[in-house]
Amino acid sequence: MTITKKLLFSFGGLAAVLLLSVGQVAVQNIGTKSEMEGIQQVLSVGNYVTSVIHELQIERGLSAGFLASKGAKNKEALASQRQKVDAAWQRLASAAIGQSLEAVQKSALDSLLSSQSSLQSTRASIDGLSIAQPQAIAFLHSND
Numbered sequence: 701m702t703i704t705k706k707l708l709f710s711f712g713g714l715a716a717v718l719l720l721s722v723g724q725v726a727v728q729n730i731g732t733k734s735e736m737e738g739i740q741q742v743l744s745v746g747n748y749v750t751s752v753i754h755e756l757q758i759e760r761g762l763s764a765g766f767l768a769s770k771g772a773k774n775k776e777a778l779a780s781q782r783q784k785v786d787a788a789w790q791r792l793a794s795a796a797i798g799q800s801l802e803a804v805q806k807s808a809l810d811s812l813l814s815s816q817s818s819l820q821s822t823r824a825s826i827d828g829l830s831i832a833q834p835q836a837i838a839f840l841h842s843n844d
Contacts, residue, residue, distance in 0.1 A: 748792035749812065755785040760840035763826050767833040782823065789816055815842070 759781045766774040793813060822839045825831035 745792070745795055748788070748795045752785070752788045752792050752812070755781065755788045756840060759785050760837060763840060764833060764837055767826060767829065767831075767836060771829055778826075785819075789813075 759778070762774045762778040762781050766778050796813070818839070822831065822836060826836050
């Protein structure tokens with residue numbers, strides 16, 4: 701065998717191993733990219749969830765003050781905060797549309813979104829001072 705053929709044979713084998721390695725890395729990168737996209741979706745929705753929870757915590761505090769003062773305090777601040785909570789709910793619902801979340805994440809998100817309807821009746825009871833402060837606070841706390 702000539703030196704040229706030996707070199708071609710040696711480098712050909714090395715090139716084949718190199719191509720296989722590059723192919724394997726490419727396949728791993730595709731898998732990693734897919735996993736990163738899934739994580740990005742979860743984090744994106746998670747940011748909206750934390751925003752809703754934060755705004756609800758503020759509403760809970762204002763509601764406690766409103767009830768404790770028998771409606772004399774926090775009326776305007778509470779109305780303003782409720783608008784912020786409702787806007788946060790809307791952003792969360794919009795962000796969740798079309799996301800491919802895991803079953804557990806989807807279930808938790810659905811549970812959180814379904815509690816929004818109960819919130820309206822609790823708010824009406826708070827406004828009418830027809831709910832005890834511990835009961836109202838317990839409901840508002842159950843959403844965080």
